Amino acid sequence: MPQVALTVNGKQHTVEVEGRTLLVELLREKLGLTGTHVGCDTSQCGACVVHVDGRSLKSCTMLALQADGCSVTTIEGLAKPDGTLHPMQEMFREHHALQCGFCTPGMVMSAIDLVQMHPEGLTEAEIREGLEGNLCRCTGYHNIVKAVAAAWPLMHGKPAPAAAAE
Amino acid sequence: MYDFAYQKPGSLADAVKLLKGDPEAKALAGGMTFIPVLKQRLNKPSAVIDLAKLGLSGITASGNTITIGAMTNHVTIATNADIKAKIPGLSEMASWIGDTQVRHRGTMGGSLANNDPSACYPAAVLACDATIKTDRRSIKADDFFQGMFTTALEPDELITSIEFPVPEKSAYEKFRNPASRYAIVGVFVAKGPAGVRVAITGAGQGGVFRHKEMESALASNFSADAIANIKTPADGLNGDIHASAEYRAHLIGVMAKRAVAKAAGR
Ligand SMILES: Cc1cc2nc3c(=O)[nH]c(=O)nc-3n(C[C@H](O)[C@H](O)[C@H](O)COP(=O)(O)OP(=O)(O)OC[C@H]3O[C@@H](n4cnc5c(N)ncnc54)[C@H](O)[C@@H]3O)c2cc1C
Ligand code: FES
Ligand code: FES
Numbered sequence: 237m238p239q240v241a242l243t244v245n246g247k248q249h250t251v252e253v254e255g256r257t258l259l260v261e262l263l264r265e266k267l268g269l270t271g272t273h274v275g276c277d278t279s280q281c282g283a284c285v286v287h288v289d290g291r292s293l294k295s296c297t298m299l300a301l302q303a304d305g306c307s308v309t310t311i312e313g314l315a316k317p318d319g320t321l322h323p324m325q326e327m328f329r330e331h332h333a334l335q336c337g338f339c340t341p342g343m344v345m346s347a348i349d350l351v352q353m354h355p356e357g358l359t360e361a362e363i364r365e366g367l368e369g370n371l372c373r374c375t376g377y378h379n380i381v382k383a384v385a386a387a388w389p390l391m392h393g394k395p396a397p398a399a400a401a402e
Numbered sequence: 403m404y405d406f407a408y409q410k411p412g413s414l415a416d417a418v419k420l421l422k423g424d425p426e427a428k429a430l431a432g433g434m435t436f437i438p439v440l441k442q443r444l445n446k447p448s449a450v451i452d453l454a455k456l457g458l459s460g461i462t463a464s465g466n467t468i469t470i471g472a473m474t475n476h477v478t479i480a481t482n483a484d485i486k487a488k489i490p491g492l493s494e495m496a497s498w499i500g501d502t503q504v505r506h507r508g509t510m511g512g513s514l515a516n517n518d519p520s521a522c523y524p525a526a527v528l529a530c531d532a533t534i535k536t537d538r539r540s541i542k543a544d545d546f547f548q549g550m551f552t553t554a555l556e557p558d559e560l561i562t563s564i565e566f567p568v569p570e571k572s573a574y575e576k577f578r579n580p581a582s583r584y585a586i587v588g589v590f591v592a593k594g595p596a597g598v599r600v601a602i603t604g605a606g607q608g609g610v611f612r613h614k615e616m617e618s619a620l621a622s623n624f625s626a627d628a629i630a631n632i633k634t635p636a637d638g639l640n641g642d643i644h645a646s647a648e649y650r651a652h653l654i655g656v657m658a659k660r661a662v663a664k665a666a667g668r
Pocket of ligand 2: 285
């Protein structure tokens with residue numbers, strides 16, 4: 237069987253996989269990282285979003301072997317070892333941006349990438365558009381948008397630009 | 403998903419050799435179409451040939467041509483400064499494909515080779531009169547698209563890059579399906595070295611097509627008014643649960659007027 241060597245949440249792994257093994261299957265079934273969810277078969281829901289070499293993507297639509305040599309971050313890799321949450325996780329909690337929590341891991345991973353890609357600031361409309369690859373059946377999105385806006389200044393270490401604040 | 407052998411060749415010649423040697427082998431680019439197809443068991447390749455290590459990614463602008471490597475992803479195309487400045491219609495098109503996560507992986511070469519009737523890039527390539535370069539030849543856009551999911555490519559032929567002559571003006575307008583985010587109707591308008599060209603995607607039963615009546619009206623008067631009274635017949639257009647053929651015919655007029663007004667103002 238072919239092998240894939242990759243770093244997940246800072247730890248090096250070498251794992252035997254099949255050609256058809258998806259990255260999300262490697263994470264959940266081989267490495268036991270079940271925080272990354274699978275919500276659809278059509279690459280539309282975003283429950284499976286992780287970061288590969290710093291960019292958000294759908295781990296249900298990437299072969300494990302395509303990630304050979306890559307560095308992967310999942311929801312489990314965000315909090316500090318002492319349990320301190322990532323600012324995005326903290327703001328999701330503070331703003332009640334989750335109900336059942338099924339979409340949350342993917343939503344948080346997409347939101348972090350979105351905030352990182354926009355050092356110039358984000359308007360509410362840009363946050364909504366930026367999260368269009370993540371579906372939530374519970375919250376109505378409103379509190380998710382609030383949480384992402386609140387995480388921006390924490391992640392960039394400065395107040396949000398006036399134009400971006402509502 | 404059926405199992406397959408996975409290979410990641412390091413050169414274009416090796417990739418073509420692998421495809422030539424095995425008629426059941428298939429190329430893999432960003433996987434944003436192909437992996438969902440594999441999951442549904444609609445395809446059963448013996449081997450999947452990953453094109454990631456062939457050096458086919460990147461954008462170069464020289465003189466009046468912009469060349470885009472087949473493996474260049476949608477985010478790179480959407481954010482490239484040369485494309486933004488010279489072919490703004492292509493830049494906005496790339497920025498509206500799917501969502502950020504799809505755009506990080508999906509490639510122009512994969513989209514063109516697939517020629518989905520509701521894909522966006524075929525409209526830009528056809529309207530801009532771009533040339534598709536493969537491992538063995540150059541194919542003009544007018545000859546490349548040959549109907550729904552059908553192109554001029556041989557089974558073992560790989561797109562290496564796409565050459566866009568820079569148009570004087572360009573714009574894209576898309577009426578998208580809110581769930582899949584593909585085009586229900588998309589219209590790309592370009593005024594370039596080959597004259598005015600209007601390409602329609604999402605609507606035709608045979609995939610992307612040029613709207614010749616609009617092109618000739620716009621040739622003498624490049625304004626939304628010039629096409630305001632052109633009615634597109636519904637014959638030959640797609641009708642499905644998302645939109646009837648008549649509605650698509652109507653949308654072509656609306657989207658085309660918006661695209662022309664936007665292009666003219668650039
Ligand atoms: C949720 C979602 C939303 C989307 N929304 C849109 C949208 O709004 N508009 C739009 O246009 N598209 C959309 N797409 C499709 C997306 O743009 C894909 O990236 C694209 O259609 C295929 O590109 P790929 O690189 O992923 O190719 P792959 O899926 O890897 O390959 C597709 C096909 O092309 C072949 N192929 C790939 N590269 C080459 C090459 N260089 N030479 C020859 N053959 C090749 C493969 O063998 C395969 O048959 C969406 C996809 C998803 C999942
Ligand atoms: S599981 Fe739905 S997009 Fe990946
Ligand atoms: S919180 Fe339930 S799907 Fe989003």
